[in-house]
Amino acid sequence: MPVITDALPKDLEKKPFVYVEPFVGSGAVLFRMLDKFPNIEKAVINDVNEDLINAYRTIQEEPDALIESLQQLEREYNGSPEEEFRQAHYLMVRELFNKREKSRTEHTAYLIFLNRTCYNGLYRVNKENQFNVPFGKHKNPKICNEANIRLVHKVLQKVEIRLGDFDALNDLVTPDAFFYFDPPYKPISSTASFNAYSQNGFGDGDQERLKGFCDKLHETGARLLLSNSDPKNEDPENHFFDELYGDYQIERVQARRAINSRGSRRGEISELLIRNYD
Structure with missing residues (x-):
């Protein structure tokens, strides 16, 4: 930078x-x-990238609902410290994300969850637009950063977002x-x-x-x-x-x-x- x-x-x-x-x-x-x-x-x-642009629009317009969804995902992920449990939970969320059947807010929460828990924070999709990054084995990932979401929400009020x-x-x-x-x-x-x-x-x-x-x-x-x-x-x-x-x-x-x-x-x-x- x-x-x-x-x-x-x-x-x-x-x-x-x-x-x-x-x-x-x-x-x-x-x-x-x-x-x-x-x-x-x-x-x-x-x-x-439609997933990314939807995430920006969600933070710009619906920060409270997004924070609530992320807090729920964080509670579920932290339900067990066992790596096997967390990996299974990660794969379940990844499958839900790839189905793209949820609301924009929930889909954005899945995107952020995957970013925080996947391998090296990568974003990668195949030719079918399926996110396929493996599990990241993070010990204590920050899945819901409420303060940061609210700051980004404030800044994005000045920004036009296009896809x-x-x-x-x-x-x-x-x-x-x-x-x-x-x-x-x-x-x-x-x-x-x-x-x-x-x-x-x-x-x-x-x-x-x-x-x-x-x-x-x-x-x-x-x-x-x-x-x-x-x-x-x-x-x-x-x-x-x-x-x-x-x-x-x-x-x-x-x-x-x-x-x-x-x-x-x-x-x-x-x-x-x-x-x-x-």
């Missing part, structure tokens, strides 16, 4: 602007931006907009796609389509910052992003990663920050 903050335009605080995050994910940058820049006149977040492809945000492409893109990263090895974020994936064609959208922004006068993986971690001769964004500013920065099939590749690796301003 400090590296991303340092890469922002130096004059963002000087006048009102529209902040847009087309791949919102955890919203970490969104919350940092709203805290740092009171001159944001409008914030818009978007994602293609869909990034290409549907053309109405926000104006000179007074700042876009931060954090798309699904390009896999840098054959084992790096463990964390499939949506059932349809996000391949090289989508990365190229995103570059076209960035060009549209640039031509309009909007500014943008984009994060992505650095293929050169695995193959120094892989120039995919260097060629794709050759007319933009590309900076290689160090980021910490805790998940890798090879232990030697955990820790700090190079990632890319790409921008269309000095």
